Amino acid sequence: MSEVVYLTIESSTPIRVDAISQAQPDWIHPHLIQSADPVKGRQFRVSSLVPKGACLLVDRPYAIIPVVDEPQSSDNLICSNPACNNRAVKHAERLSCPNVCIPDVAWCSRTCQDTDKLRHDFECSWLKRYASSIRAKRGEYDFGMLWVIVRLLATRRIEMCDSAPINSAIAPNCQQSIYGWQGIEALCGSSDTWSHDQVRSWTLLVKKYLQNGPVLPHGLPSERILHLICQEEANSFGLYPRETGFTSRPESLVDRGEQFAASVYPTAAIANHSCVPNIIHKPDELGRMVFRASRDILAGEECCISYFDLTRFTDLESRREHLRKSFKFVCQCERCIFDEPVKETDTWDAMPLMDGF
Numbered sequence: 001m002s003e004v005v006y007l008t009i010e011s012s013t014p015i016r017v018d019a020i021s022q023a024q025p026d027w028i029h030p031h032l033i034q035s036a037d038p039v040k041g042r043q044f045r046v047s048s049l050v051p052k053g054a055c056l057l058v059d060r061p062y063a064i065i066p067v068v069d070e071p072q073s074s075d076n077l078i079c080s081n082p083a084c085n086n087r088a089v090k091h092a093e094r095l096s097c098p099n100v101c102i103p104d105v106a107w108c109s110r111t112c113q114d115t116d117k118l119r120h121d122f123e124c125s126w127l128k129r130y131a132s133s134i135r136a137k138r139g140e141y142d143f144g145m146l147w148v149i150v151r152l153l154a155t156r157r158i159e160m161c162d163s164a165p166i167n168s169a170i171a172p173n174c175q176q177s178i179y180g181w182q183g184i185e186a187l188c189g190s191s192d193t194w195s196h197d198q199v200r201s202w203t204l205l206v207k208k209y210l211q212n213g214p215v216l217p218h219g220l221p222s223e224r225i226l227h228l229i230c231q232e233e234a235n236s237f238g239l240y241p242r243e244t245g246f247t248s249r250p251e252s253l254v255d256r257g258e259q260f261a262a263s264v265y266p267t268a269a270i271a272n273h274s275c276v277p278n279i280i281h282k283p284d285e286l287g288r289m290v291f292r293a294s295r296d297i298l299a300g301e302e303c304c305i306s307y308f309d310l311t312r313f314t315d316l317e318s319r320r321e322h323l324r325k326s327f328k329f330v331c332q333c334e335r336c337i338f339d340e341p342v343k344e345t346d347t348w349d350a351m352p353l354m355d356g357f
């Protein structure tokens with residue numbers, strides 16, 4: 001069953017968002033709209049009141065990777081089949097790659113492994129060729145980033161073959177695909193956001209590991225892959241077992257636990273950050289990102305998530321420093337503005353300067 005939902009853009013025509021033809025379709029609340037802010041770019045707002053607790057969005061990952069320290073023994077590995085993404089708990093039924101690429105690749109069942117064959121074949125030779133050397137030379141962070149890129153390209157490949165004429169050899173796998181590459185194309189992420197050194201380092205990674213070729217036949221120019229890294233770095237989510245955000249007072253927060261995956265969500269990525277978010281977000285058991293209203297949200301209000309664990313960075317300075325380093329912006333949310341020390345120009349002494357305004 002395939003379901004079509006509409007994501008409305010203010011004063012424009014609706015964008016058609018095709019949900020995936022899998023067990024449960026994605027969900028976008030009918031009052032959730034996308035608009036554009038001259039400074040912040042794309043953002044979510046609500047067109048009418050949305051009550052506390054309402055589910056605003058359920059978005060499927062376009063690419064997701066497990067993030068665990070000891071893949072062989074970990075119970076936190078997720079099934080590599082993107083239609084599943086369930087925890088692949090370490091027991092007799094967990095299957096590894098027959099081609100022995102990396103231990104992080106696992107399936108929860110034979111069915112998941114079989115139906116994921118076409119997609120995994122795309123990444124398997126790349127993983128086999130480069131994974132251990134990237135891990136050794138560049139570390140886990142860069143490896144994870146590059147693997148997400150490869151999985152984005154794998155999903156794009158499946159999506160392309162899905163719209164190709166039916167071919168009996170590939171049709172069974174293609175039928176279960178997959179959400180829009182167009183959504184990935186629309187993600188923000190400019191190379192201007194990062195330092196020259198950072199961009200140069202990514203350019204070298206693209207040249208060394210991600211060029212179009214027999215090991216990774218994506219057919220895209222290297223500049224597009226570099227842009228894809230910029231987009232991924234600006235938009236990917238860490239997945240944690242507990243929610244990010246709060247429904248009660250921030251002082252009573254519980255941390256969100258240890259990261260077990262990283263993912264790119266084409267629609268959830270539209271949400272901007274606030275240190276007093278009105279949305280809580282948490283992945284469900286299928287790896288989908290779920291947004292819920294953490295309080296009543298009034299018509300016209302922007303809907304924001306928190307980009308970090310609010311229990312970890314509490315004072316203004318640490319919040320802004322973290323956001324500046326990791327997300328390249330200075331937070332101007334209402335909490336940060338409220339917490340700003342009073343500037344000298346705001347004192348009574350300075351008031352006469354305001355005369356004449």
Ligand SMILES: [Zn+2]
Pocket residue numbers: 079080081084085086107108109112
């Ligand atoms: Zn599975």
Ligand SMILES: [Zn+2]
Pocket residue numbers: 097098099100101102105120124125127
């Ligand atoms: Zn493999």
Ligand SMILES: [Zn+2]
Pocket residue numbers: 274275276319331332333334335336
């Ligand atoms: Zn803030």
